[in-house]
Amino acid sequence: ENEPIMPEEILSGELSLKKLIIALKANKNPEKMLAEKQDLEKFLSQKINRSVEVIIPTDSATVVESFRNGTLDLGYLSSTDAARNLDQATASILLVHLKNEKPYYNSIWLSLKDKPYQSIEELKNKPVAFASRSSTSGYLIPTWDLSKKGYVGPEVALTDFFSQTIYGTGYVSAVEKVLSGEVEAAAVSDYVYKGDNKYLSDDQKSKLKIVQEQGPVPAHTLCVRSSISKKDKKFLQQALMEINLENPGLRDRIFNGKLVVVDQNKHLRVTREALEIQKTLKP
Template sequence: MRFNSLLVVVFLVLTLVIAGCGGASTSDKAGKQDTLRVGLVPNQAPDKIKAQYEPFRKYLSEKLNMPVELFVATDYAGVVEAMANDKLDVAYFGGLTYVQAKQRAKIHPIVTEIDQETKTTKYYSLIIAPAEKDTKSVGELKGKVFAFGDISSTSGSLYPRVMLDKAGIKVPDDFKNVVYTGGHDATAQAVQNGAVDAGGIEGRILKRLIAKDTVDEAKIKVLERHLVEGYPWVVRDSLDKQLEAKIVDAFLTMKDPVLLDLMRAEGFAKVSNETYAEAEQEAKRLGLLNPKK
């Protein structure tokens, strides 16, 4: 009898456990979003990026009334991988990273920042050189050593190539050597220290590095600049549409000047896939949709 009673108890416990698991599974299948997972491209050192966007994480969490997690990979490809494998709901990409990612993931852009310098949704990509060198134009860089950031960076790889191509320089054939630093801050240091003859960098990041005395403005000169469409905030197509609308609204109604400054923005504007048509066209032309160093 005791053995039979024990079997009954075990059966009841297992029934409750299975029922509980079934409830959790039903909730997941219903598409309930309990945490928003946000990915950020590491255009600078990953720890700096995560710290920079912590106030934004808190803001978004409060606006959506749900937990928000930040993810920063060690390189741009890592954020694309995470989005492609449905490990992220939202991602902050560069234009090039977005057009690369949409080849593998069902995603679309929603907003981008209004730039503090240009007062538009565009910002500057620069080609810079050490101030002490005699180089006066991009065309003089043939046969030199050039630094890109991450190969999938828009302003640190794609648009520097556009400017180089315009000057008749092919990458990598026309350089003595090509270096990939991994980030804009590392590129600035390489140029400042004379480790390379020139490099491609995002203008906004360079300004911040100078403001923080990380880079000495007197040691760097700008050879050329090109306007680039702003970084898109991207969501997966399958994200709940009501939640997507709330995320868009959180960006468009952001008013705190301190938070906006941390986001390098005066505000935000809506964007679509068509906004990044030029980046996609140039990436195809220059062989960067499936990049190989």
């Protein structure tokens, strides 16, 4: 039982699961998500010789439940969602992605380029959008930053500081609210604006500017259902890490960078600290 499993043995072995179900984050436009779903299904089903189904839940709360009842095997989750699953013992971190060779990145506030805003305090009494309630870079870390600066707290809610707070269904939906004029600024991850055009077009980027950066944001995680056997977890970890060499293009489109093994508690330290502070804020 406690014999270490060697990599050669793993991939020559096979997955005891007859089918693999993976959840991706709904953070891009629907056409791109559909292409990612099909490409990942095709690549992985050939790799592990099993049928693979990729689902794109719009509500991350369903992920915890799906891990618990065994209807989900792997999930690409924000560190916020990963922490929730770890705390409920429904899943553990299998891998995380690196961004510029680091397992973290920054959160940013974006506004229209022609607006005068230079910092978050200038957005007081203005309407803003967060990427989603479960986003680490698009909600948790910017809220943590506001709390550290004393703008929100046990007596002051987000809705006391801002005139209105709207929650999107992912990065793009929040930025679209800035472009349409519905809100003055949106909190998203820095690579949405600084990275390639996976999320926004050059035309959209040309109309925007960064008001403020905050961080660090622990990178997204690939979590695996707790009730899967140790041998299957090792097999999946190995199979997914081979995407690094075999299909870096697909890996970067879906997982934003190289997949690596980390110490899960160390990786989630900042996220958990921010979640604790969030509990003390006036709702």
